Amino acid sequence: MSFNDRVYEIVRQIPEGKVLSYGQVACMAGSWRASRAVGYALHRNPYQGKVPCHRVVFQDGRLAKGFVFGGSGVQRQLLEAEGVRFTDEGCVDMGKCRWNP
């Protein structure tokens, strides 16, 4: 079990309508500073389709600039379809949609 696998397992457990920040995932994985590693792990995303990487956003609730799996616009569409609230600024309502068990 590596840090990378831990990240996948955590992201995969995110319920619909909820999102997580890179820092949050990194903290659950063991190191809150490994936010970069989290982003890179999702970038490779070997479990694409099983791991909802679109539910992982910035700490502010904003989406990545140049996403790889289809574009940030697609990510917003996916999140909206799951019930995630978006502001006019294109940010997710972390106050209500942040998955915090």
Add this chain to the structure above:
DNA sequence: CGTCTGACACTTA
């Protein structure tokens, strides 16, 4: 094996 880069987060100026 050493070095650089990258879907970030946090601190300080």
Add this chain to the structure above:
DNA sequence: TTAAGTGCCAGAC
């Protein structure tokens, strides 16, 4: 408040 700098982990060269 905004901007810049620093630190972390994993992968690629």
